[in-house]
Amino acid sequence: MRIGVVSDTHDRQEAVAEAVRLLLEQEVELILHCGDIESPETVRAFxxxxxxxxxxxxxxxxxxxxxxxxxxxxxxxxxxxALTLADKRVAWVHSHERHQLRQLENADFFDYVFYGHTHVREQHRTGRTLVANPGALFRANPKTCIVLDLATGEIKPIIIPTKPQGGHAATAHAASAALDDGTGSIVMPPSVLPDAPAPPPASS
Structure with a gap:
């Protein structure tokens, strides 16, 4: 079973629509949203x-x-x-009330705890519990969500393409090709990195 985890969408409907589209491509069966939705219009995109x-x-x-x-x-x-999914105990929280996150993380009960609020993607382990922040779709660079495969325990970050001024969004293929180096950092594949500027011509 695959699930998606998103947070801090903050009414950014274009980014939400793209995130949902990419999560559909990943064949997730459900999504956990860690809060800061803001509007009913954003809810409808899910x-x-x-x-x-x-x-x-x-x-x-x-x-x-x-x-x-x-x-x-x-x-x-x-x-x-809190839910039990594929025999795994999963909890999620926004975490602006920090004591709730600490209680869930240190309960030694959940297999996974997800949280938002900081707009920074990271993951770490506390005892039996893998704790992860999926990142955000607003005030984050890059904008990210994650996919968890409950059968394997693999967490895959998904980068949400954004449209630069006067430009076009990055391709979905490039976005979903983002790799995790195992430390919670996102490693962009070479195809996503901008081309280096050409060197100046040699002076004669």
């Missing part, structure tokens, strides 16, 4: 994949968000969620 949401500190209108999540066929929790 309709193609069953999505489980927790609320973050920027999710002010929880009543409208909860209604939109229900209409989209998703599930909402309050400050944190």
């Amino acid at each position: 309709k193609p994949i069953p999505t489980h949401f927790v609320f973050g500190n920027w999710d002010k209108d929880k009543v409208r968000l909860a209604a939109a999540i229900k209409d989209a066929g998703g599930t909402h929790y309050d400050s944190f969620g």
Whole structure:
């Protein structure tokens, strides 16, 4: 079973639509959203994949968000969620209330704990628990989400292409080809890196 994990979408609907498209390509069966959704319009973009949401500190209108999540066929929790998926115990939280993340991480109960809020992708292990932040779709460079294969334990980062001013988005193939060096850092394949400028002509 493969699941997607996203966070801090902050109403960036183009980035969300591209993330959902790439996660569909990865054949994920559901998505966990670690909070800071902001608007019902963003929720609707997740309709193609069953999505489980927790609320973050920027999710002010929880009543409208909860209604939109229900209409989209998703599930909402309050400050944190927990599920058993493929015999693995999984929890997720926004983490603006830091004590919640610490409690989940140090409970020695969950196989995976996901969190957001910092807009920085990272992963580490505390005892039996793998703790990971998928990154963000706003105020992050690059913008990322992750795919977890629950059968193998592999976590794959997905880079979301963005459109530079006057330019075109990077290809989805290049985005999904991002590699993880095992330390939580994202390693871009050569095909994604910009071409080096040509050297100046030799002076005569």
